[in-house]
Amino acid sequence: MKKQRKMNSALKRLIMTLMFLALSAVVLAGCASGGGSETASGDGKLKITATTGMIANVAAEVGGDDVVVTGLMGSGIDPHLYKASQGDVKKLDEADIIFYNGLHLEGKMGEMFEKLEKQKPTVAVSSQIPESELHGNPSGDSTSHDPHIWFNVKLWMSATEVMRDTLVEKDPANEAAYKERAEAYLAKLEELDQYAREQIATIPEKGRILVTAHDAFGYFGAAYGLEVTGLQGMNTMSEYGSKDVSELRDFLVEKQIKAVFIESSVPRKSIDSVIEGARQLGHEVTIGGELFSDAMGDPGTEEGTYIGMVKHNVDTIVNALK
Template sequence: MKKIIAFALLLTGLVACKPSKKIENTKFTVVTTTTMITDLVKVLGGNDIEVKGIMGAGVDPHLYKASEGDVSKLSSADLIVYNGLHLEGKLVDVFEKMNQIGKQTIALGDFLSHDEIINSEMFANSHDPHIWFSIDNWKTITEKLIVALSKANPENKAVYQKNGLDYLAALSLLKTELKTKVAELPKEKRILVTAHDAFSYFGKEFGFQVVGLQGLSTATEAGVRDVQRISDFIIVNKVKAIFVESSVPKRTVEALQASVESKGHEVKIGGQLFSDALGNPTEETGKYIGMYRYNVNTIVEALK
């Protein structure tokens, strides 16, 4: 209770007073939410800016609540970049408070047109926030973020533009590479069953039918009927493998596997995919490109 009261008081204090001027001439500071966004901003800014991510490897952004330390980082930032589309659902109030004290914020979801965003079939006026799983979307976001960063921090405009062009080229190469990898898998085997519905953009871009046990948000629990329905689907479609996710407890996928086996069939857990968070920052899966490559290789090899 004391922590909750202190957190509320901190937010109130931030709104009541304007942030003090910086005493030292420090680097332009960008605070980011998810690990994918942190990686992108670091790629664009390089060593010329300071990037502070508030979420780490394996963290579920759907359920993430800001700590007092997070609020302190956000309040001292020159710019805040987040996903939007209700991915960071429990941080909405915090972003509103940041706007009230004059902080500049960027929601990457705002960079995409309606045609580029997948609508939810379960909730009216709701959108799939997992926009990074479309490489084409990520390229569009990169292009527009270069412009936004250059406007917010014109001193480093040349840095953002150079690094951005290099990164856009790398993303184009990644998509070509992954299309070749996916082509190893017959179309009838391109069925991806995961812990929650995070891979629809991937499915649309690479021709996979995607089935998630939970909904778009991990706050939605999978029920017994969901497990039974999807286990029947796995049997009918002869799906060889299902996948757990690094940021979601694996118990529901294990329950699904047990359900299939109880009906006299077998399905293996094909590996762990990175969905709402990247891997360890010291490893290749700690970068967007490395994560995407790892995911596709894991999926294709398990479903062959």
């Protein structure tokens, strides 16, 4: 019996020793793999948090398999009115890089970005666009610009280059891959820019007037040859009144405009009031279709990508106005 107890005791000590050695090996392995990593993700990939879907899409295209991208604002979300949730704050905290539009698009998040940029790369993708190429605020505010830069594909190419350069600086080991993917994507944007020019040019010149719920398409009109007007200003935080409705109604009647457009991220009731006003004056106006302005379409659809969104807008406008 005594001999048996000694054997059991020795066996227990052996098991405890083996468990200790195994645990030590796991801890050491964890230190070896995690101690030198500059990324927040456990697999060594850069964690990127982007505000709008347009930015998230480009970051994913350029970053490829070397990044994990999280977008804060989904389809149908208006960035002008967006407020960050507690979950968003966590995503921003855990990110290695934060990309945002800038130019006061994400107006309610400005102070947050100022604090975060002291801790990690927090980059406005509009930062390298020359001021001479930015549109002013129609309200006369000299301190701000029209933030809807993605509607000029050439300007969005600049945003793509900013994201590429930021990724290269943060993760130089994958520089070649980032540059190769960016070059391929920029070539697609060149084709998209040419497509927009060619298609808009098929609309009779007299009919190249784009009327929407809010003034988001200024860059688009300037780049591709359309006169653009909206019921609200370029920021949906601004209110519209009866005077705005009557002025736009009179504009539709005077120019004999047959179609206006609603937007996926703006309630259509605003434009419906203009259509009804024109009808009362004997002028019939139809909805030419839904455009994507401040947000892309649903994930998994063509319109859920930047290129697909722009093509959808171009095709919708041309089909209604041609």
